[in-house]
Amino acid sequence: MKALVLHGPDDFSIEEVPTPRPVGDEVLCRVKAVAICGTDPKIVAGKFPGMWPPSFPAIIGHEWAGEIVAVSDDVKASAKVATKYAVGTRVAGEAHKGCGICLNCMTGHYTVCLNYGDNASGHRHYGFTSQGAYAEYIVSSIKSVTPLPEGLAYAEAAMLDSAGVALHGVQRGRVATGDSVLVTGPGAVGQFSFQYSRASGARMVVMIGRGPRLAFAEKMGAIGVDYEKVDDPVARVLELTDGVGVDCTVECAGTQQAIDWAIKATRKGGRLVMNGLPTSTIEVPWGPMTLAELDILGVRANPNTAGPALALMANGAVTTEGIHTHTFPLSEFGEALATFVERRDGAMKVVLEP
Ligand SMILES: [Zn+2]
Ligand SMILES: [Zn+2]
Numbered sequence: 001m002k003a004l005v006l007h008g009p010d011d012f013s014i015e016e017v018p019t020p021r022p023v024g025d026e027v028l029c030r031v032k033a034v035a036i037c038g039t040d041p042k043i044v045a046g047k048f049p050g051m052w053p054p055s056f057p058a059i060i061g062h063e064w065a066g067e068i069v070a071v072s073d074d075v076k077a078s079a080k081v082a083t084k085y086a087v088g089t090r091v092a093g094e095a096h097k098g099c100g101i102c103l104n105c106m107t108g109h110y111t112v113c114l115n116y117g118d119n120a121s122g123h124r125h126y127g128f129t130s131q132g133a134y135a136e137y138i139v140s141s142i143k144s145v146t147p148l149p150e151g152l153a154y155a156e157a158a159m160l161d162s163a164g165v166a167l168h169g170v171q172r173g174r175v176a177t178g179d180s181v182l183v184t185g186p187g188a189v190g191q192f193s194f195q196y197s198r199a200s201g202a203r204m205v206v207m208i209g210r211g212p213r214l215a216f217a218e219k220m221g222a223i224g225v226d227y228e229k230v231d232d233p234v235a236r237v238l239e240l241t242d243g244v245g246v247d248c249t250v251e252c253a254g255t256q257q258a259i260d261w262a263i264k265a266t267r268k269g270g271r272l273v274m275n276g277l278p279t280s281t282i283e284v285p286w287g288p289m290t291l292a293e294l295d296i297l298g299v300r301a302n303p304n305t306a307g308p309a310l311a312l313m314a315n316g317a318v319t320t321e322g323i324h325t326h327t328f329p330l331s332e333f334g335e336a337l338a339t340f341v342e343r344r345d346g347a348m349k350v351v352l353e354p
Contacts (some may be wrong), residue, residue, distance in 0.1 A: 020168045032066040102121075166192030184250075249262045326349075
């Protein structure tokens with residue numbers, strides 16, 4: 001098969017490599033669409049030495065959808081399983097597959113598997129510590145593929161990673177009917193966080209951001225607060241919430257400024273979901289946060305959200321339109337990566353078709 005092979009930092013090419021074979025609980029899938037994740041350019045640039053990938057050569061990419069083309073003997077063994085994951089089934093992939101035996105996996109928290117990175121335990125992190133989807137084919141555990149609802153295109157289903165992370169964050173934040181929500185950072189995860197909050201019954205969703213991405217969120221129905229145009233974005237959020245702040249903030253920027261706004265704009269006793277990945281140098285005002293009794297909720301990836309995330313896309317409650325902006329053949333990975341990183345022509349999510 002053809003695959004994008006990484007040989008070292010910023011050193012990649014399309015090459016012919018052996019097609020993997022499904023064993024155990026795995027199926028072989030023909031990758032039809034794979035989206036570039038915000039983490040991918042950092043992996044390509046070698047920002048996680050020895051971790052992602054653990055060694056070279058490596059095939060990364062984890063936001064994919066495709067079709068099952070072969071199944072292992074184990075998958076065939078159960079008629080029920082074989083029917084659900086039959087050859088020809090259209091599926092979307094998930095990056096994390098837990099070991100299945102640690103406390104966290106046993107209680108459903110497999111994205112924080114205690115055996116992370118230990119492939120011998122059964123753990124997989126496709127596109128990070130195991131072969132990924134920038135290739136014609138990928139083998140995946142059936143635990144990490146979800147059959148697509150009818151009518152959902154592969155390119156839409158490839159948004160599952162961003163969408164599922166957003167939905168997981170909204171669920172972590174216990175967004176309920178009638179809640180007021182603030183989203184900071186109108187990138188793909190921010191846009192989906194707004195849409196899943198609305199689908200969860202939020203009475204209003206305020207988005208802090210700027211430029212065309214904020215304008216897009218406003219067009220979709222969010223209340224935009226442009227931090228380049230207003231003196232104090234927090235004051236504006238307080239104004240919109242009778243001076244008390246929002247019930248839940250979903251922070252999707254990961255910057256010092258956004259985190260400061262997020263803390264100040266959340267009401268006392270509210271929830272603050274950390275969906276942007278802050279760097280270790282960010283300073284947090286622990287005192288005010290403690291006295292406000294904020295619930296701070298970490299988010300890692302998209303556990304147990306694939307089914308509902310895809311269903312809400314399929315029924316129209318959530319749309320990838322305007323979020324998926326560009327499509328390239330896998331052979332033009334370099335061009336696609338530059339388009340994504342430089343946000344050329346308003347690029348938000350860029351999809352490759354192997
Ligand atoms: Zn991703
Ligand atoms: Zn585990």
